[in-house]
Each structure stands twice: as structure tokens, then as C-alpha cells.
Amino acid sequence: MSALALPGSGARQRPFGGRQAFIEKITGMGLALPATLLLLLTSLVPLVVLFVMSFTDYELGAVEFEWVGVANFSKAMGDSVFRRSLWNTFLYVGIVLPGAVCLGLLVAVLVYGRKRTRSFYEIVYFLPVTSTLIAMATVWQFLLHPRLGPINTFLHMIGAGEHAFLSDPALVVPTLAMIGMWQLIGFNMVLFLAGLSAIPKDLYEAAEIDGCAGGIDRFLTITWPLLGPTTMFVIVTTSITAFKIFDTVAVMTQGGPMGSSEVLLYSIYLEGFQYFHTAYAAALTMVFLVFILIFSVIQSFVLERRVHY
């Protein structure tokens, strides 16, 4: 830059002058404005409203409200329904996350190895993603029916007895988790397939020459490490999706039997839209958001550092 400056004009002088820089700054801000506005309107402002509301006793339809401090939060800590729904949500995530990630990876690796039948399997596994869960819930309800459902007929046939999957308090969350996995595997498979096709063929060939002859060696030496960034992304999306479990509970169990399938989002929905405890629901939502935030932060700071080369 200074090469352009005339002798004696001073080394600090900018080649384009302050006006150019000002225009550039304005242009940059102008270009960022629409996205910023959208972000403000759709995320940040509602978040602030939510945050403010969680310190009040506002109820939907009320004309006025009072500040109650952290009363909503301390109430939540003592609320057995909330604690149970929190525990159920974690149990659900704990089953769905490893299941949907591992099975999604397994299916992707298997499907990737197919040549002619690949697109067929891709469609088959992806179908649950495209289907409406509300509609499919009816099908699941039939499949899992204690007496009429084919699953129980099968279990009965192999002598495993009959199980009331959706009305047994011990089974209901794992059963919902199975349905959640069924829906997520296809999506994760597509993500893993994209990751797999990004791995250069050369590496597999080099590995073959270097002695990674078997499938396990190849997977551990090349595939798994190079899928690191994909896996990290899949884990983040899967855990957040699983944490937001709502529709299957709302349609199939309504939190029952005896509150054993109550989950976080469903409790928030009941408080906010059934009992109109809007402020309390806002406080619960804050808790929900804090968990999502913790997930994202852990994953992007801990995992991200280890998977990028």
C-alpha cells in the first residue's frame, strides 16, 4: 500500500482516503441489515420477552401482571411434574442419541457399499423422515396395540409374552424413543452418506496398500476419523431434535400413563396452552433453552476441537 504513496506524503496515509472506507463500512452494514433484522424479530426479541415474562405472574388474557422475581423458577424446582418430565426427557435423549447416531452410521456405511440398490435403500430409510409423525403415530399405535398389534402377536409367537408398550410406565419412554429413532435414522443416514462421499477414494487405496485389508481396519483407520465433522454435526442435530420430543407424546400418550411419559416440551405446552400459566411456561422454556445451550456449547467447544484437521 505504501508503495503507492508519494514521497513525503506520510507512510500512514491510506491510498483510498477516509471517504472510501466510510462507504465500505456503510455498504457492509447495509448488507448485514436484513439478516440482523430477521434475527432480531424472530429470535432475539421473543427471547427477551420470554426472559422478562418468566419473572412475572402473567397469565394469558390477563390485563396486568406483577413482578414475582425468581418465584417461577423456585416453583419449578419443587414441582414434581417438571422434575419428572426433565428426567423423562433426558432418558429419551439418552436412548435416541446413541441409537440414532450409531444406527444411522451403520445404515449409511451399508447403503454406501451398495451399487445398484443404493437409491432404493436410501429411499426406504428416508421415508420415515418425510412422513408426518402425527399420521404415523396412529400406525404405531396399532402396531404396538397389546392385543391387536402385530408386534405383540410376534412376541407372543416367539414366547416373549405380551407387552403393553404404551401403557406400561416402565416401557413407555423406551418405546417412544424407538419411534424417535425410527424417524431420525434416515435423516442421519443421509448426512453420513454425504460425509462418506466426501472421503477421497485415494485414502482407501492407500490404506489398502498400507495393510488395512479388512472392513474393520478400514473403518477405524479411515472412515470413522474422517467422518468426525459429520458425526459431530449429527450428534448436535440429533440431541437437539430428541430434546424437543413433543409430537409422539402429545398424540400417543398425552404424558400418560400416570405422567410416566411427561417430557419437558409437553409440560411447557400444558402449562402455557392448557392451564394458561404463561409466565410459568416461560420460566420452564428458559430452563429448556439453557439445556439446549449447554448441549450446543459442549459439543461445539469440546468436539469441534477434536474433529477438524
Place this chain on the structure above:
Amino acid sequence: MARVTLKSIAKTFGQTSVLSGIDLEVADGEFLTLVGASGCGKSTLIRIIAGLEPQTSGSIEIDGRSIDHLRPHERRVALVFQSYALYPHMSVAGNIGLPLTMQRLSQWERLPVVKYLSPRRRRVMRGIAEEVRAVAAQLQIEPLLGRRPSQLSGGQRQRVALGRSMVRHPDVFLMDEPLSNLDAKLRVHMRSELAELHKRLQTTFVYVTHDQVEAMTMSDRVAMMDAGSILQLGTPSELYARPANIKVAQFIGSPAINLLPATVGDGGVIEVMGRHLPLRTALAAGSAATVGIRPEAIAPRGAAPLREQQVALGAVRRRTENLGSEYILHFDVAGLGDKVITCRVPADHDLGTTGEVDLVFDLAACHIFDAEGQRAEPLNMQREDRNQRVRLYLNSGGAAG
């Protein structure tokens, strides 16, 4: 000891034949280069030797033993890829050491977590680290052992790829265009390093390149390939001095050889631009032929008179490329249409005036190719021909003389 023998190797992909009956014998310790334009099948051939691709027919032997049934890692060959194919998630040391860990650790000693249960593993890994360091020292990449491939320059990656192939002490080094991802200067440098490495290791090298300079400078022998077969196999100087095929003549040598269209006259005498050259061949009269003259075998005459056995060609200089030590001159020749005749002359050569000049060449420097492109040797001249004081002007342009 590793002598590689290819016996009528053929390869077809569906209906397309990529290699047709390649017979090749690479001597122990030899540096053999497969050279050819892209798509000639040279990479496929080296991949077949490496075992990455099965041949459709034919067999490969190393030291007389067939290796057709062996997996790539059992063949005791190492392949250096054009892309280097380094494992991006491993350090340099991990990359170089991988072939050894695969050889020396059992399956469960390589599994994650479980591997730490093996008491033997740590000892083996220490041994491997020693060997990796020794190889890295040879290649002068010791300070880089802890880095990831993404933190290395192209030349350094190249060395790591070499190190990974050296650490196993393979019988045969296979290299698939290893220098083509490097910039020009580094390529020249790595060329001499590879040649030195070959000298030091005394191992058989099979090297694939599309760059004739690499082929000429490094190899003991060169196999020029085209359309799935070997056109000519010989030392670099053989390929340069006696190209067996017009394609070889065109490929080897830079700038490319000048080709003059010719016909065969009565008694196999070659005619260029309607004039008889006192060159007799066994070709049938009336057939087409081509005369090739290397750019370094033809030069503007300057003031010197035409010597015996020399032919002159009237031409107008179109363009001059100054390479410092030499000039590349481009000439338009009347009667040759758009074709340009290239001359390569030393920088101290008298370039003369810009107008019309005579380009002169010796008859002995002519390469004759028949209509199919095969080399045709000039027959021994009859005595009277040979004694003839040939001073021939090919086109009307040949003014003074």
C-alpha cells in the same frame, strides 16, 4: 531382489479396452518410467501392479512368483499417489508408521481403547517410532513428525508420502505421477531427489508420468505408452535418437519435433515438397510418409555456405523466444501452410536478418515415418548417392547459396 514381469496384461472396462496385452520386464533395481498422454493406460497399469485393480487377463510376477492372487498389502509393493493420499487425521509420524502398525500389531491391539490393554503394544510402538524417525531423518522431515498433513507444504507432503512407502522396505516402489501436484521449481528439485533416492535404495522403481522431461531425466528405461499398449521401450537416449513411432517422436523432446509431410517416390526415395531427398527407404512407392527433424537439428544458416549432405529450407522468422541460454525460433515455411518449424539454437547463434533465411539440416538428422507412423530406416545409400555432393534447396525460397 525384485524383478517385475508383466505377461500379456489386458484390462477392459465393460466394452472399452484400456490395456491390450502388455508385456514388460523390469529388472531388479531398475528405474522404469511409463510415460504417455493422459488416458493411455499407464496409471491403470501401475494400479494393476499394485493390486488396486484386477487385470482382465495376463499375469504379474515378482521374481518369478505370481502375485496375481495377493492383496495389495501382501505384494510387498509401495504406491505413491499423485494426491499423496495422506491420512489427514494422523500426524506425519502416524502416517509414516501406519504400514508398520498394521503389520506388527494384532487386530485387537489396534482397536480403540482395547489396545491399551496389550502389554506388548507399547514396546512395538516404540520400535515403530524409531524406524519412523530413521526414515524421516533420511528425508529431512524429522522436525515435522508431530504435524498434521494440512500444516505441510506440497513438497513436505510429498516427502511424507515417500516416507510412508519407504518405511516398509518394499520390493518395488510404484509412483503414480508423484510430482505433478508440485510447482515447477519444486518439481525440478524433487526430480533429482527421487533419482538420488533410487540410487541410494537400489530398489526397483516403476514410475508413471505424463511429463517427458521426468521420464528422460530419471529413468534407466522408458516405456512409452499409447492407447493401451507400449509403443517403444528403451533407454531415454534410444527413445530420443531413434523413436520407433511418430507418436514417440512427438512426445519425447521439447520443443516437439518438426514434421514435414512427404511422399515416397520411385525406389523408395523420399520426396518433400516435390523434391527428392537422397534418402532411400523400403517403403512402397506412392505412399505417404513423414519426415521428422528435431528443433536442435535444424538452424538458420547465417552466412556459412551449405555443406555436403545438408538440405536447406527457405523460411521467414515469425517469433523468437529467448530462454537465456538458448533461443527457440519459430519459422513460417512457404508450402507448409500453417505449420511452424521450430529451431532451437544457442544464445550466441547469429540470428541474422528478420527477412527470409535458409533453415538447414543434415540428412542424417531426418527421422522417417511411414503412413502408419512406424519408423522407416533409411537404406544404405548406393555409392554414387553417398558421394553425391548434396546441396539441396527444398522450396523456391532458397535464394542465395
